[in-house]
Amino acid sequence: MADAGVESPSFNVTWRLEVDPSFGYLVRLHFCDIVSKSLNDLYFNVYVNGLTAISGLDLSAITDGLAVPYYKDLVLNASVAGDRITVQVGPTREDTGRADALLNGIEVLKMSNSVESLDGEFGVDGKKEEEGGPNRRAVAAVGFAMMFGAFAGLGAMAVKWYKRPQDWERRNSFSSWLLPIHAGHSSFMTTSKGSGFGSHKSGGYTFSSTLGLGRYFSLAELQAATKGFDQNAIIGVGGFGNVYLGELDDGTQVAVKRGNPQSEQGITEFQTEIQMLSKLRHRHLVSLIGYCDENAEMILVYEYMANGPFRDHIYGKDLAPLSWKQRLEICIGAARGLHYLHTGTAQGIIHRDVKTTNILLDDNFVAKVSDFGLSKDAPGMNQTHVSTAVKGSFGYLDPEYFRCQQLTDKSDVYSFGVVLLEALCARPAINPALPREQVSLAEWAMQWKRKGLLEKIIDPNLAGTINKDSLSKFAEAAEKCLAEYGVDRPSMGDVLWNLEYALQLQDANPPAAAAASESPPASVSASASASASASANSSASDAEERAEPALAASRGVDADSNSVVSNELFAQLAGMKGR
Known part of the structure; x- marks a missing residue:
C-alpha cells in the first residue's frame, strides 16, 4: 500500500478470484514482511469474502523477526465461496502502527464436493444426484467408519x-x-x-x-x-x-x-x-x-565418520601425524561448516561448542562439524547478542561470553581460533599439569606470536614442512580470532578466506623436500621444550568440562584483566575428571 501511495486506514487492497460454485476451497495466504524497518511496526487485517479472517495481524510477533516467510490456511465451504473469492488486506482501525498492509501470494485449491467429484455434483444429463443414491450412502458409510476409527484410536x-x-x-x-x-x-x-x-x-x-x-x-x-x-x-x-x-x-x-x-x-x-x-x-x-x-x-x-575426531590425529593417540596441508584442509572444511551455520539460515545458528573433538573426519579426511546439542539461534536483526547461561568447554570459551553471558557468532570464532592453535602446536587447549603461564594454549601461543617466535612451539612433526608465508597468514588468522572482544574478531567468512589463502601460499611454494630431514629448530627455552613434550602426551579429557553457570558465578575474573583463567578457575580445573 505504501508503494501505491494509498496509506489510509479506510483503504483496502482487494483481489477477486473467479471459481466454480458448489465447491469448497482451501485458500493459502503467503506473507513476508520485507518493508518494515523494525519489529511490531506493521499491523493489518485480512478479509475473505467480506468477513474478517485475521484481525490485527503482526507478522513480527509470529515469526520473531523480519523478512521471515509465513503462511495461513483458510477453508471456505461451498455456501461461502459462491462463484467468487474476494481477498482483502487493509490497515487496522486502531492507532497501533503505520497504515499499511501486505500480501505476497495467494493459493486457491479446489476441494472435492459431496459426491467426491471435482467436476460438479450434476451428471451429464443435467440431473442432480438423488439424496439417497448409492454414492451418497457410500460416502456417508465411509465417513462414519473413519470417525469411529478416529475415536477408537484416541x-x-x-x-x-x-x-x-x-x-x-x-x-x-x-x-x-x-x-x-x-x-x-x-x-x-x-x-x-x-x-x-x-x-x-x-x-x-x-x-x-x-x-x-x-x-x-x-x-x-x-x-x-x-x-x-x-x-x-x-x-x-x-x-x-x-x-x-x-x-x-x-x-x-x-x-x-x-x-x-x-x-x-x-x-x-x-x-x-x-x-x-x-x-x-x-x-x-x-x-x-x-x-x-x-x-x-x-x-x-x-x-x-571413519577417521574420528580431528584431535585424535594431532595428539593423544598413536596415529600417523597429519601433514601441514592436511591440517589446513581440515581447518578450511570446518570453517566452511561454521560459516554455513552462521549465514545459511534466515537467522543464523551459533554452535557454542566448537572444539577439535566436535570436528569429525570421514574416510577421506573431509572435516564435518558435529554435536549441535548446545546450539542457539543467533540474535535477531535488532539484537546484538543472546543472553544465556555459560555453556561450552574450558579452554575454548570466549572470554567476553564467559564474563558477560552474552553470546554472539563471534564466540564460535574465538573457539575456532583455539582449534587453529591446536592444529599448529599439537597440544590441548587446557593442560593444568603445566606451569601456570602455559596452561591456556591461547594465551601461551599468543605470547610467542607477539615475540615473533611462534614457529618455535609448533608440532615437531611439522618442522621444516611449512612455508613461512603460509604459517604467517595462518597465525594471523588465529590471532584475529582470539581478540579479547567480539567486535574486534573477524567473521567466519573472513577466517575462511585467510585459511584458503594460507593453503594457496603453501601449494605455491612448498619447502624443499630436503628441509624435512633437517634438524628441528633449537629450543628457545627449557620451558617451551618441556611444554611441547608434555602437551603431546597429555589427555585433553582432563582439561575440558561443560562450563556451568555456577562456575561462571565463581570465576573471579576482573573485567579489565586479559587473563581468561583466574585463580578460582584453576581450583576448578585441578579436580576435573573429564566429560
Whole structure:
C-alpha cells in the first residue's frame, strides 16, 4: 500500500478470484514482511469474502523477526465461496502502527464436493444426484467408519498413556514430545511429565519423515545394530552419552549416540540436535540419519565418520601425524561448516561448542562439524547478542561470553581460533599439569606470536614442512580470532578466506623436500621444550568440562584483566575428571 501511495486506514487492497460454485476451497495466504524497518511496526487485517479472517495481524510477533516467510490456511465451504473469492488486506482501525498492509501470494485449491467429484455434483444429463443414491450412502458409510476409527484410536492412546511405565516418573528427563503437524513455524512442545502420546513403539506411525526429521528407529533396531550396546562398540564419549559404532540391516555403518540418564544434558539438547540437523544440510556438517525415543531412551543416529575426531590425529593417540596441508584442509572444511551455520539460515545458528573433538573426519579426511546439542539461534536483526547461561568447554570459551553471558557468532570464532592453535602446536587447549603461564594454549601461543617466535612451539612433526608465508597468514588468522572482544574478531567468512589463502601460499611454494630431514629448530627455552613434550602426551579429557553457570558465578575474573583463567578457575580445573 505504501508503494501505491494509498496509506489510509479506510483503504483496502482487494483481489477477486473467479471459481466454480458448489465447491469448497482451501485458500493459502503467503506473507513476508520485507518493508518494515523494525519489529511490531506493521499491523493489518485480512478479509475473505467480506468477513474478517485475521484481525490485527503482526507478522513480527509470529515469526520473531523480519523478512521471515509465513503462511495461513483458510477453508471456505461451498455456501461461502459462491462463484467468487474476494481477498482483502487493509490497515487496522486502531492507532497501533503505520497504515499499511501486505500480501505476497495467494493459493486457491479446489476441494472435492459431496459426491467426491471435482467436476460438479450434476451428471451429464443435467440431473442432480438423488439424496439417497448409492454414492451418497457410500460416502456417508465411509465417513462414519473413519470417525469411529478416529475415536477408537484416541481412546487407545488415552489408555496407553495412563498405563505408561511408572519408572518414567523417576527419570529426570523424558523422551516423548509432540511433533506438531500444522505448517508455519513448527516447534517441539513438551510438558513436565511427557506428551499426551506416550513414547513411540516399534511399528507405530510417526510423523518424523513428513516433517523432515529423519528416520525413526525402534529400540530393537538399534540394539541389533550395536549388538546390545556392546561396550566394545563404543567409539567415543561425550557430554550427552556414549557413541557406538552400529551397522544397519542394509550394511550401512552408523554412529549411534545414546543419552546417559546421569548426564547434565537431556531432553533439551536431544530436541535441539534433531531440530538443528533436520533443517541443515551441508558437506561439512555431520548428517543426522534418524533418532529413537522409545521407552524413555534418547538416541541419535548419525553418518559414521571413519577417521574420528580431528584431535585424535594431532595428539593423544598413536596415529600417523597429519601433514601441514592436511591440517589446513581440515581447518578450511570446518570453517566452511561454521560459516554455513552462521549465514545459511534466515537467522543464523551459533554452535557454542566448537572444539577439535566436535570436528569429525570421514574416510577421506573431509572435516564435518558435529554435536549441535548446545546450539542457539543467533540474535535477531535488532539484537546484538543472546543472553544465556555459560555453556561450552574450558579452554575454548570466549572470554567476553564467559564474563558477560552474552553470546554472539563471534564466540564460535574465538573457539575456532583455539582449534587453529591446536592444529599448529599439537597440544590441548587446557593442560593444568603445566606451569601456570602455559596452561591456556591461547594465551601461551599468543605470547610467542607477539615475540615473533611462534614457529618455535609448533608440532615437531611439522618442522621444516611449512612455508613461512603460509604459517604467517595462518597465525594471523588465529590471532584475529582470539581478540579479547567480539567486535574486534573477524567473521567466519573472513577466517575462511585467510585459511584458503594460507593453503594457496603453501601449494605455491612448498619447502624443499630436503628441509624435512633437517634438524628441528633449537629450543628457545627449557620451558617451551618441556611444554611441547608434555602437551603431546597429555589427555585433553582432563582439561575440558561443560562450563556451568555456577562456575561462571565463581570465576573471579576482573573485567579489565586479559587473563581468561583466574585463580578460582584453576581450583576448578585441578579436580576435573573429564566429560
